[in-house]
Amino acid sequence: MIDLRSDTVTKPSDAMRAAMAEADVGDDVYNEDPTVNTLQDRAAAITGMDASLFTASGTQSNLMALLCHGQRGDEFIAGQDSHIYLHEAGGAAVLGGLQPQPTTIHPNGEMDLDVVEGLIKPDDPHYARTKILSVENTYGGVVLGLDYLKRVRAFCDAHGLLLHLDGARLFNAAVALNVEPREITRYFDSVAFCLSKGLGTPVGSMLCGTKDVIERAVRWRKMLGGAMRQVGVLAAAGLYALDHNIDCLSDDHANAARLAAGLEGVGFLAGRVRVNTNILFLDITDEESLQLEHHFAKDEIISQGQRLVTHLDVTTKDIDRVIDSARVYFSGQSNP
Numbered sequence: 001m002i003d004l005r006s007d008t009v010t011k012p013s014d015a016m017r018a019a020m021a022e023a024d025v026g027d028d029v030y031n032e033d034p035t036v037n038t039l040q041d042r043a044a045a046i047t048g049m050d051a052s053l054f055t056a057s058g059t060q061s062n063l064m065a066l067l068c069h070g071q072r073g074d075e076f077i078a079g080q081d082s083h084i085y086l087h088e089a090g091g092a093a094v095l096g097g098l099q100p101q102p103t104t105i106h107p108n109g110e111m112d113l114d115v116v117e118g119l120i121k122p123d124d125p126h127y128a129r130t131k132i133l134s135v136e137n138t139y140g141g142v143v144l145g146l147d148y149l150k151r152v153r154a155f156c157d158a159h160g161l162l163l164h165l166d167g168a169r170l171f172n173a174a175v176a177l178n179v180e181p182r183e184i185t186r187y188f189d190s191v192a193f194c195l196s197k198g199l200g201t202p203v204g205s206m207l208c209g210t211k212d213v214i215e216r217a218v219r220w221r222k223m224l225g226g227a228m229r230q231v232g233v234l235a236a237a238g239l240y241a242l243d244h245n246i247d248c249l250s251d252d253h254a255n256a257a258r259l260a261a262g263l264e265g266v267g268f269l270a271g272r273v274r275v276n277t278n279i280l281f282l283d284i285t286d287e288e289s290l291q292l293e294h295h296f297a298k299d300e301i302i303s304q305g306q307r308l309v310t311h312l313d314v315t316t317k318d319i320d321r322v323i324d325s326a327r328v329y330f331s332g333q334s335n336p
């Protein structure tokens with residue numbers, strides 16, 4: 001099976017499983033899990049933040065960041081189709097009483113700061129208090145430039161906003177820009193990144209921030225039921241991933257580019273392929289993508305909608321099989 005639905009589908013390798021099996025553990029609610037502590041120190045160092053916390057998921061990290069930065073009656077601004085606004089079950093509103101203010105994200109991943117400025121509410125009892133801006137990088141695979149991030153930071157400073165990074169794919173962005181992750185994270189007050197996407201662990205995400213934010217996040221995590229005990233077995237997977245799998249992301253990007261080039265060469269898809277880092281989109285209709293899904297399934301290729309995602313468990317040979325399969329499907333068809 002070649003599963004191109006998401007980079008969340010990766011399975012832990014034998015070496016990662018071995019690292020998990022051998023992990024030193026303790027009760028992390030007592031801060032006594034040495035492997036978790038090592039992972040948290042490592043994540044803080046990588047992002048240049050004071051501290052970090054191991055969490056169950058990216059969703060939990062994002063939620064905890066919002067709960068730490070704002071309170072009931074406060075507002076956060078985020079992209080209309082950003083994960084933190086659209087795909088997290090409204091958690092900040094449900095659990096934190098935080099009002100979301102969505103805004104447009106351009107295809108290049110940027111929000112127009114003039115537009116964002118217009119969304120900031122005046123200090124007036126009619127309005128929620130605008131407190132937080134959340135930025136996603138990568139955004140659907142699109143990497144935000146450092147110049148833009150610098151401008152966003154200055155914007156937040158000028159308007160007294162806290163700035164959160166949903167960096168589920170932070171390392172894809174860093175690898176694509178060929179910079180250390182902290183060159184990206186330095187502009188933010190808090191950073192969430194996923195261990196279970198391109199980095200290939202079965203579980204886990206990190207929330208990184210100031211000492212004060214992380215201390216408060218510990219309480220939120222407890223309240224959310226996310227404080228776990230001998231969780232070093234999972235943290236060991238995270239440490240393994242940070243040691244061994246960051247460099248592999250450039251292979252994923254190369255595979256996505258190879259897939260894009262191959263699909264561009266398939267008549268019908270010419271001019272309908274967009275690729276950024278490890279995520280590829282086909283500009284085809286829902287019906288067309290459904291038909292393609294059915295065809296792929298017969299060749300033991302799993303896809304979902306218009307998006308194809310490369311990851312640790314997809315090889316270059318797999319990519320060539322996908323291209324061949326698409327070629328067979330589209331051959332002779334000007335309209336599938």
Ligand SMILES: *Cc1c(COP(=O)(O)O)cnc(C)c1O
Nearest residue numbers: 057058059060083084136166168
């Ligand atoms: C996957 C993802 C998350 C959340 O991750 P989960 O671990 O699935 O909760 C957050 N933000 C973005 C941009 C993501 O792609």
